[in-house]
Amino acid sequence: MALNLSEAVRLLDERHLLREIIQGDLWSRDPSRFDDAEKPFAAITYNSRDVREGTLLCCKGRFKAEYLDGCDAQGLATYVAETPFGEHTAAPGIIVTDIRKAMSLLSAQFYGRPQERLTLIGITGTKGKTTTAYFTQAILNAASDGKAALFSSVANCLDGHTYRDSELTTPESMDALRMMREAADSGMEYLVMEVSSQAYKVDRVYGLTFDVGAFLNISPDHISPIEHPTFEDYLYCKRQIASNSRRLVLGADCEHADLIAEDAKDAGVPVTTFALHTSGRDEGTPADTVAWPADRDRTAFHIAVNGASGATGGTGADTFRLAMDGDFNYANAAAALTIASLAGADLTDAKVAHAMEGIRIEGRMERFEDSHGENVAIVDFAHNFASVSALIDFAQERYGSRHPRITLVSGSAGGKAVDRRQGIVEAAQHRADRIILTTDDPDRERPEDICQAMLSFVDDPHVEAGIVLDRAKAVETAIAEARAHDGFDVILVVGKGEEQWLKVDGGHAPYEGDTNVVTRMFA
Known part of the structure; x- marks a missing residue:
């Protein structure tokens, strides 16, 4: 059924989201009292700048009443909001108890479920x-x-x-x-x-x-x-x-x-x-599907789905070797x-069961080897305590026998997830040898403030920590220091992957991309 005023009211009323319909002095819950109640909406949007003839506008979030000024001339049919905006539009308003829930229901109906x-x-x-x-x-x-x-x-x-x-x-x-x-x-x-x-x-x-x-x-x-x-x-x-x-x-x-x-x-x-069982199939938490190492270097794993059968069609598990480490x-x-x-x-179809083996995700566990020596860099989107801990676990398990010097290059996003700033540092400071803090999507915060906050959480005297705000320069610094070090180094560059931008002041500022910086330096 096409979405019109009558259908919108019915859907919202069913979910107890409808308060009333308001147009001028007419306040009612009965859509038949309003003109064109059966006329299908031609468009739906939550952006007042996109209003055109026959549009249903959902006024969500930090919507300001003045956004409706001029919408009548553009063809606004109806608006949906948690408060009436009759002073700014002559269109009927469907007033609801929860605009986000209402928007989801109405969008589903408009797009044909x-x-x-x-x-x-x-x-x-x-x-x-x-x-x-x-x-x-x-x-x-x-x-x-x-x-x-x-x-x-x-x-x-x-x-x-x-x-x-x-x-x-x-x-x-x-x-x-x-x-x-x-x-x-x-x-x-x-x-x-x-x-x-x-x-x-x-x-x-x-x-x-x-x-x-x-x-x-x-x-x-x-x-x-x-x-x-x-x-x-x-x-x-x-x-x-x-x-x-x-x-x-x-x-x-x-x-x-x-x-x-x-x-x-x-x-x-x-x-x-x-x-995931880190040794044998039967060692670990019981589960319907189990993965366990297929070789000593943990570069391949057996995975038994629902007990056993897989692409081989037998009673054993299939062996998988992924393009992504860890x-x-x-x-x-x-x-x-x-x-x-x-x-x-x-x-049981081999092409299905093994389809993921060639999967590569940009900036996820990408490993690079330095053409100027034996040093290794890993670029990953790790951005919180859990993911940085898992990344360092991998580096120590894979390279621990070579006694690597581990450097982490990281920042943290601005305007959200403030807890990550301490979490990233806590995950790294007792296990890494060097931490270089840098810019990572500061948005409307000052990147130097974010980095200084992270630096304040470093309390391990054995870790060398500092700030290099220019992100490309931070990666270059980590690589230069690794080359100058007499030993084997693993450089972990986290947070941005192949993204060639940094979120600054609500927009995107150009950035070379972590993988591109590492590739350029290692060439």
Whole structure:
């Protein structure tokens, strides 16, 4: 059914979101009392600058009444808001109790409920969401001849093969549903999407039920006055995926896994677990899917999905060698195989089960060797305590026998996740030999203030720490110091990957990109 005033009111009333409709002196809950109540809206937007003839405008966030000035002349049909703006428009206003929930419901209807034409997969967790999402999409693409779309923090893919940079980990509900419609119209059968804690906090996925949801892991992150005031709030928001999925994949070693499993049980959602065992198959937390090392150097892993069978069709697990280093990526691969299996992929097909082996994600665990010596640099998007700890774990496990000097080049984003500043330092300072603090998406904060705050958390006298604000110069400095050092060095450059911009004052300032700086210096 097309979206018009009458249908919008019906949908909102069903969810107890409707307060009333207001146009001048007419206040009513009955849409039939308003002109053109059955006329379909021609467009929907949350940006007043995009209003055209027949537009439904959702006034969300820090919407100012004066944004409506001139919208009548542009063709505004109706607005939806939590407060009336009759002094600035003659158009009827649908007044609601929660604009974000209302926007999600109305967008879904306007775009023809595209979520019902796709098998929806939602993946949440503190770390590993992007890698798991890419692995899952690769498997499902192989299973469906390229009919899997992707929403991720790195890129969005709506046709199975074209990737475009994304702005948010989880898009705004209206944008997400518009892209779902485009994906469905392009013949996509699956949509794999990362689901952030903010997606539930601000209702970006309100009204969506995932055919398969996944909860990978949890550790403190995004704790700040403008995001989550406490870890409990952060976890609570992420836990919503359990009751908004038809099946749940859960990391067996995830902190508070028992609580998440309780959420799923209360909602009648079956749970399938996965785990990484660092030695043998039977050593570690019991799980439905298990990954364990296939060789002494841990460059390949066995993964047994739901007990045993895989591409070989036998009773043993399949052996996987990924393009991306790190035990944690094999845990992500185990999660992806489990998700894909529950979504209907046939893992007995070799091309399906091994599809992720060639996956490379820009700026994720990319290893470079210096042509001027034996030093190694690893570029990764690690940006919090958990991910930096995992990266240093990998460096020590892989190179510990060579007694490396470890240098971390890192900053932290401005305007959000203030807790990361201490977390990154705490993860590194007792294990790295050198910390170089630099600029990383300061937005509206001064990068020197962010770096000074991070430097204040360094209290280990054995670590050398300093600030080099120019990010390219910081990476160059780390490499120059490594070359001057008489020994083997591992340089960890985290936070930006291949992104060729820095977020400054609400916009993008050009930047060479971490991988490009390392490549240039190592050439």
